[in-house]
Amino acid sequence: MSWDGSEDGQNQIRLKRVTDNVVVGEDTRLHEASKRSLCLIVDLFCRGCHSVLGMVYASTPKNLDHKRFTFCLNVADIDSYVLGSASQMLAAEGPKEQPVTLEYRGNVEQQLTEMKMLVMSMAQRLEEIDAGLQDGCDVA
Missing domain, CATH: 2.170.150 (Metal Binding Protein, Guanine Nucleotide Exchange Factor; Chain A)
Structure with missing residues (x-):
């Protein structure tokens, strides 16, 4: 068997x-x-x-x-x-396990890179907004 x-x-x-x-x-x-x-x-x-x-x-x-x-x-x-x-x-x-292929690994790494860039872009934008809010508070 x-x-x-x-x-x-x-x-x-x-x-x-x-x-x-x-x-x-x-x-x-x-x-x-x-x-x-x-x-x-x-x-x-x-x-x-x-x-x-x-x-x-x-x-x-x-x-x-x-x-x-x-x-x-x-x-x-x-x-x-x-x-x-x-x-x-x-x-x-096992019934729930999926083998990891080189192609799958490449796709996951690409998605992780794109997500990292998105998070970094969002963090930079958040810093700009925060700096703008702090500048607005200094004027008031």
Whole structure:
């Protein structure tokens, strides 16, 4: 039930769930899946020997969305797999969670920049109004 697919060219399998023996790293890094496909990934480690077993794609271009938030394990690095032993799944599989794509992140950053400029403009205008009111009080 954990099977999600395979990548023969990369010698990888994709699983929706893995055992607790697979540890998801904490640091994201850029990975170039192809010439025009930059992704953010997190490495997967073996709890016992600490070797790298594969990766989780945290952010992908649209053509690699099928890989996002699945456990991509390198076949050469897996010694065994016991059917029905998977218990760990990624938070993005939850019903309310939405994965963050690079495009989405760019849109959010643009909106935040526009909001910051608007707030700064409003603050400057408020200062001008306040200064005008204080000038009016000085005359009276």
